[in-house]
Amino acid sequence: MSRSVRYSSSPLLASKTPVWRSKFIVAAIALGFAVLAARAAHVQIFGNAFFQRQGEVRFVRTLELPASRGRIMDRNGLILASNIPAASIWAIPEDVNATPAQLKELAQLLEIPLTELSSKLGNEDKSFVWLKRQVEEPVAKRITELGLKGIHQDSGFKRQYPDGEATAHVIGFTNIENTGLDGMELTFEKHLLGRSGSRRVIKDGKGRVVEDIRDKVPPVDGKDLQLSLDSKVQFFAYQKLRETVTAQKAKGGSVVVLDAVTGEVLALANYPSYMPDKRKNLTGELLRNRAVTDTFEPGSTMKPITVAMALEAGRVTPQTLIDTGPGRYAIGGFNITDKHNYGTLTVEGVIQKSSNVGALKIAQKMSPHEMWDTFTALGYGQKPQIQFRGAVTGRVRPWKTWRPVEQATMSYGYGLSASLFQMAHSYTAFAHDGRIIPLTMLKSTEPAVGVKVFSPENAQAVRRMLQMAAAPGGTGQLAQTVGYSVGGKSGTAHKQVGKGYASDKYRAWFTGMAPIDTPRIIVAVMIDEPSNGQYFGGVVAAPVFSEVVQQTLRLMNVQPDVTVKPQIVANPVEESL
DSSP states (O other), rough: OOOBOOOOTTTOOOOOOHHHHHHHHHHHHHHHHHHHHHHHHIIIIOHHHHHHHHHHHHEEEEEOOOOOOOOETTTOOOOOOEEEEEEEEEGGGOOOOOOOHHHHHHHHHSSSOHHHHHHHOTTTOOOOOEEEEEEHHHHHHHHHHHHHHHHEOOOOOOEEOOTGSHHHHHHOOOTTTTOOOOOOHHHHHHHHOOOOOOEEEEEEETTTTTESSSBBBBOOOOOOBBBBHHHHHHHHHHHHHHHHHTTTTTSSSEEEEEETTBBBBBEEEEESSOOOOOHHHOOOOOOHHHHHHBBBOOOGGGGGHHHHHHHHHHHHTTTTTEEOOEEEEEEETTTEEOOSSOOOOOOEHHHHHHHHHHHHHHHTTSOOHHHHHHHHHTTTOOOOOOOOTTOOOOBBBOOOOOHEEEEHHHHHTOBBBBHHHHHHTTTHHHTTTTTEOBBSSBBBOOOOOOOEOOOHHHHHHHHHHHHHHHHHHTTGGGGGGBOOOOEEEEEEEEEEETTEEEEEEEEEEEEEEEESSSEEEEEEEEEEEOOOSSOOHHHHHHHHHHHHHHHHHHHTOOOOOOOOOOOSSSSSOOOOO
């Protein structure tokens, strides 16, 4: 018997509903809840990967924790390159809400044109745009105080170079990502570069961090680097070089200062230079590290090497007489001349007067193979083994191809090429009692172990000749300095232009050491294209050598070995080209 459910006592509202209908409705509702439960289980348990990814895309961010790049210091611990806090400013264009006055102030703080800023913020199709990278902390703080919606900041570091242009060619620089691009920054990139950390966080709709969703990975800072450079010597050498290049109206110049005991590079300066943290409108001329990348014919600075190899081979002694008269020598259809007719000179006199004829006659006592072996043993024609990228090899042709005239010209520095760095390095054989020593850009406290090229006696004999060349009667008299004995050789050579030599373009240099009896330092100076009326190395480059030597030895606490003031004459002996 069927029963019905009465929903109202009013006869007007009375309705008879079958029991199956109510059961059906209850079942349908139960089924709906079951479907919802299954869907919830699918979303929350079984198939949640998609929805989790979508949530992460919208709210989960990985924040980079930048590592601090290692510092670069000089031999005394003074900072040459370090990091300072610097923020990077970015924006979400569609969220930016600023008045024209606020945008103008923001553009001024960022040091970019207002039109450029407006262009970046006007592109609402982008959800992210950099406004400026590596903004200094005070500027970033003022931007924060503006309270502009849609303008954000990321913390980071910026490279700072306290010594600026004085050390630019040695230290180098980094790019916007703090990656080394030149100099020591590039050479020791792996050593200086740290490892960034990370932080996984959830952000709300306004970009604020709500919580961390996993442990932080802390950053690992880069390692510090201590160079052999003495920042005080470096700055003084650069200053004197800049003054001389300016005064002589020269194209440029370089100075290299070496420790003759340890092989450390105490200074390596070039002019013109640049500010490594302000690199707008840079040219290749400014970026060139002339001391290691420019090669040239070394001229008369090769004569001591020619004499040393002849002494070592037993072909001459310091007192052997060489007839240089009448001041010229014809060979292979070429006339080789001296500045004056010096007549008969001793081997010492050949160096003192810088006689081309005397040097070639000494070289003629040697075979091309013997000369080539000595050149290569001193590092010519080979890439310097130094922790510095870009160092050039220079050129020394195979000895089998030498003609007699080429052997003659090589004796006084024409027909081969070398950098100023190579020239300074080769003179360590004289300063280190006949042994050429390896050079280093890193601090070292141990005496260098060299390779024998000349005997100690012959090295000392050449040092005496270098002292004579820098004394009254020699071509490098202006190299003398107060309190210290010096020795060195000047050089002057026509610059090669195309297939020939320019008659009015010269390179002038001076390479020497001090104190002469027990050399402590080697200094090499090069002035490129002096054009103020003087171009001889003994006049243009020697004064720079003198002042750098005096200042460097004082800073190294080397006791003076000369008790009387040397005689510096106003009219030095002119050298032969």
